[in-house]
Amino acid sequence: MSSIRFEESSVFNQLASFEHQQVVFCHDEDTGLKAIIAIHNTVLGPALGGTRMWSYETEAEALYDVLRLSKAMTYKAAITGLNLGGGKAVIIGDSRNDKTEVLMRRFGRFIENLNGSFITTQDVGTSPKDMEFIRMETKYVTGVPEVLGGAGDLSPVTAKGVYMGIKASVKELFGTDSLAGRSVAVQGTGHVGEHLVNLLRIENAKVYVSDISQERMIKVAKKYGAEVVNNNSLFDIDFDVYAPCALGATVNPETINKMKCAIIAGSANNQLADEKRDGQLLLDKGILFAPDYLINAGGLINCYSELEGYSKKRTMQMAEKIYDATLQVLKKSKQESIPTNIAADKIAEKRIQDIKKIKSSF
Ligand code: NAD
Numbered sequence: 001m002s003s004i005r006f007e008e009s010s011v012f013n014q015l016a017s018f019e020h021q022q023v024v025f026c027h028d029e030d031t032g033l034k035a036i037i038a039i040h041n042t043v044l045g046p047a048l049g050g051t052r053m054w055s056y057e058t059e060a061e062a063l064y065d066v067l068r069l070s071k072a073m074t075y076k077a078a079i080t081g082l083n084l085g086g087g088k089a090v091i092i093g094d095s096r097n098d099k100t101e102v103l104m105r106r107f108g109r110f111i112e113n114l115n116g117s118f119i120t121t122q123d124v125g126t127s128p129k130d131m132e133f134i135r136m137e138t139k140y141v142t143g144v145p146e147v148l149g150g151a152g153d154l155s156p157v158t159a160k161g162v163y164m165g166i167k168a169s170v171k172e173l174f175g176t177d178s179l180a181g182r183s184v185a186v187q188g189t190g191h192v193g194e195h196l197v198n199l200l201r202i203e204n205a206k207v208y209v210s211d212i213s214q215e216r217m218i219k220v221a222k223k224y225g226a227e228v229v230n231n232n233s234l235f236d237i238d239f240d241v242y243a244p245c246a247l248g249a250t251v252n253p254e255t256i257n258k259m260k261c262a263i264i265a266g267s268a269n270n271q272l273a274d275e276k277r278d279g280q281l282l283l284d285k286g287i288l289f290a291p292d293y294l295i296n297a298g299g300l301i302n303c304y305s306e307l308e309g310y311s312k313k314r315t316m317q318m319a320e321k322i323y324d325a326t327l328q329v330l331k332k333s334k335q336e337s338i339p340t341n342i343a344a345d346k347i348a349e350k351r352i353q354d355i356k357k358i359k360s361s362f
Contacts, residue, residue: 011063018067021047022117026110031103033091036062037110038070039118040086043356046116047087048142048303049073050123051107051130053095066090072293073300078348079325080297082304087118095125104130108137116140121303142303151306157315158267158298159195161322165295166200166241166265168326169288173262177323179205183239185229185261187211188246189220192267192296196245197224210234211246235259242266244292249273251289256281265290272341279339290326291344297322 015023021042026035039047049070056062066088074086091107093099111118111134121143122131128145135141135148144150166184171177183206186193193209197220200207207226211217221228229237235258242261244250248270256278264271264287271292272278282289298319305315332343 014063014067018071020067020070023063023067024110024114026107028106031100031106032093032098033103033106034059034093035089035091035107035110036066037089037114037118038066038087039114040067040070040088041074041352042085042117043352043359044078044085045083046119046140047073047085048077048119048121048300048307049086049088050143051089051091051120051126051134052123053091053093053099053125055094056090056092059092062090062092074352075345075348076293076297076300078351079291079294079329079344080300081321081325081351082297082300084300084304087120088123089118089120091125099130101133104133105137108134108141111140112138114140119303119307142306149310151302151310151315153191154299154302155191156195157302157319158192158296159199160316160319161298161301162192162196162243162245162265162267162295163199164320164323165290165326166243166263168323169263169265169290169330170241172327172330173288179203181206182241183208184241184243185210185234185237185239186226186243186245187231187234187250187266188244188268189213189216190245193243193245194220196243196267197226201225206239208234208237208239244268244271251278251282253278253281256285256287259285259287261287263288263290265295266292267296268292269296275341279341283333283337283339288330289340291329291341294325294329294344295322 020040022039024037070086070088077084119140131141131144135144146152167177184200185208186197187210189209189211197207201224208229209217209221209226210229210231241263244266248268251271252273301318329344333340
């Protein structure tokens with residue numbers, strides 16, 4: 001999806017440029033709630049997206065963030081084949097000091113009033129406990145704790161999707177999807193990174209791990225038999241696959257210049273510092289990029305499953321479909337000589353357009 005630069009334009013101009021369906025400003029004097037719910041597109045289904053709580057410097061910054069993130073959710077759901085639209089919410093405030101039960105429950109009432117066109121889950125600054133408070137006011141929430149019938153930790157499903165994305169990329173490039181003997185560098189050994197290292201080692205891949213936390217990196221390396229690499233010298237090493245599982249924007253002209261890998265496939269959101277520029281740079285250099293928003297969609301799949309009545313087995317099977325979806329993107333990229341991130345956007349947009357036509361015929 002094209003990145004739209006934030007400019008000092010009117011609210012309605014911004015909504016028009018991002019093509020939003022509805023944006024709801026939620027304000028409550030008693031609880032101090034200031035939130036924005038952005039529903040980008042509901043052609044495929046109700047808009048699902050996390051609620052982020054952040055101390056935005058300005059309200060304009062909060063609006064820009066929610067518009068940008070909700071649009072990205074539309075693409076993620078569409079490419080993953082889910083019957084969900086894209087949405088997101090932001091609560092303006094400090095999640096450590098400003099969060100209270102009544103604030104979250106008041107926010108839940110705003111969601112309830114949207115009658116199911118927006119469903120939320122946790123995100124930066126919100127937790128399963130917050131989802132529990134929201135659940136007290138509305139059923140349109142996922143990511144509640146396991147003991148309350150929720151799906152629990154998303155990261156095993158996310159790791160499974162990333163693993164399938166890596167396998168599909170290896171298949172495209174080397175003709176077989178076996179990872180035995182292939183080398184993968186996993187940057188970030190947190191929730192997703194650790195599960196990914198496990199899956200890779202089960203298949204006898206050679207795994208390098210790096211993390212800014214020495215403790216985590218060493219623990220994960222020892223547990224699964226991986227090799228530790230200093231985070232600053234990661235690109236000095238030869239490996240087949242770079243799996244960014246820490247932060248975004250690690251793929252930029254400076255790092256691309258150093259990269260010797262054949263594939264980039266990891267869980268981090270927004271891996272390309274500049275989508276247009278860096279997608280093209282990777283294409284030019286012949287590095288295959290498995291679009292992050294597709295292969296890290298396991299978390300969204302998990303939420304979708306929770307809505308449908310959670311089954312771990314079915315959720316994992318859905319995450320496995322990321323393999324075929326990745327192959328489809330890579331094929332389109334090759335056929336049209338376009339960066340893989342653009343190919344993914346086109347497939348997502350086409351699915352929305354196609355389904356829109358079906359719906360208009362009723
Ligand atoms: P996490 O916080 O559990 O783990 C992140 C790890 O990265 C930590 O061990 C941290 O020390 C390390 N790290 C931070 N900065 C680093 C740096 N500069 N270099 C190397 N390591 C660094 O997070 P997570 O839940 O495992 O998620 C990892 C990434 O995947 C994030 O970008 C997240 O947005 C994305 N993601 C996660 C999920 C999910 O299900 N958890 C779903 C979709 C996307």
